Amino acid sequence: MKRLLARALPPVLIPLCAMSVALSLGAGAVCAQTPPPAPPAWTSSALTPLVEYFAGWFARVTRIQDEQPHWVTPLVTVTPRLEEEYRYDQLWQAQPHGSAIDNFGGSKGLELIPCDDTEIILGVPGWIAHNGKLRHSAKSTAIGDGWADENFLVKIRLLSANEEQGNYIVTAFMGFSAPTGYEGNSSGHFIFTPTLAAGKGFGNFDVQSTLGVSFPDGGLDRLGMPLAWNTTFQYHFGRLFWPEFETNYTWWPDGGRAGLNQLFLTPGLLIGRIPVHDRIGITMGAGYQVAVTHQPLYNHAAILSMRMPF
Numbered sequence: 001m002k003r004l005l006a007r008a009l010p011p012v013l014i015p016l017c018a019m020s021v022a023l024s025l026g027a028g029a030v031c032a033q034t035p036p037p038a039p040p041a042w043t044s045s046a047l048t049p050l051v052e053y054f055a056g057w058f059a060r061v062t063r064i065q066d067e068q069p070h071w072v073t074p075l076v077t078v079t080p081r082l083e084e085e086y087r088y089d090q091l092w093q094a095q096p097h098g099s100a101i102d103n104f105g106g107s108k109g110l111e112l113i114p115c116d117d118t119e120i121i122l123g124v125p126g127w128i129a130h131n132g133k134l135r136h137s138a139k140s141t142a143i144g145d146g147w148a149d150e151n152f153l154v155k156i157r158l159l160s161a162n163e164e165q166g167n168y169i170v171t172a173f174m175g176f177s178a179p180t181g182y183e184g185n186s187s188g189h190f191i192f193t194p195t196l197a198a199g200k201g202f203g204n205f206d207v208q209s210t211l212g213v214s215f216p217d218g219g220l221d222r223l224g225m226p227l228a229w230n231t232t233f234q235y236h237f238g239r240l241f242w243p244e245f246e247t248n249y250t251w252w253p254d255g256g257r258a259g260l261n262q263l264f265l266t267p268g269l270l271i272g273r274i275p276v277h278d279r280i281g282i283t284m285g286a287g288y289q290v291a292v293t294h295q296p297l298y299n300h301a302a303i304l305s306m307r308m309p310f
Helices: 002-008 013-033 048-055 057-065
Strands: 085-094 099-105 109-115 118-123 127-132 150-161 168-178 191-202 205-213 227-235 241-251 261-277 280-291 300-309
Touching: 048 057, 057 109, 168 205, 241 280, 261 300
Parallel strands: none
Antiparallel strands: 085 099, 085 109, 085 300, 099 127, 109 118, 118 150, 150 168, 168 191, 191 205, 205 227, 227 241, 241 261, 261 280, 280 300
């Protein structure tokens, strides 16, 4: 072999070729024995809690809702129960002096239960359409159609028991609205509304009630700090039918309506939950509000509500 290399290659290159062959054989042996590098440990371990959180979302929601009564959310009164659904309302309000408002959406929206005893509502601003004799703004211009304010709500469930354990619930709310609406359809200020809600069931009958006060960050001479008290009396018969009767009361201790109050009586009927697929269902309802006090914000209103619980 040495004689063949000596004949084929110059003497200077023979040691270099031998060294190259040795290095190649050594590198091949090392590569054959060394496994490919493992991915960093954080790429899987850091994401595991997040993946598990979303993977267990619906099982967690079912467990949370099983710990409370299984009533249906009323038309006007915000239920103390924790719900997961998308909601759309439609309101036709007859205003004083021949004007009218059509509210598309009712500022409802997406309701989620992200963790134990907690719900968040991401409101979708309603679209306000003015009909009949139009009102005018402070600038003496006619108030036009447009979006209402953005609003959010957080619920914290304090106490609850399902129908087998006591059939009651107590929840605290914190509502928040931002002045994102068009002129004439907006309050013009940020408003915070803490509320206490409770409900008690007696067989097929239940009562749900809320009491809250609104605190604007300005404009007290116009908006005031109204106190709102809503109560629903609800009965369940058959599998899907929930007739109800609501009282919707508001009192203004100050502001532009200082000393005034309004009371609406609202009979209605809700139908649900109608199964659609797996967890998805449909609940629908309709009612009619009638003012029974003097100088209300509006005289009467028809309400249509559509929900898709999931």
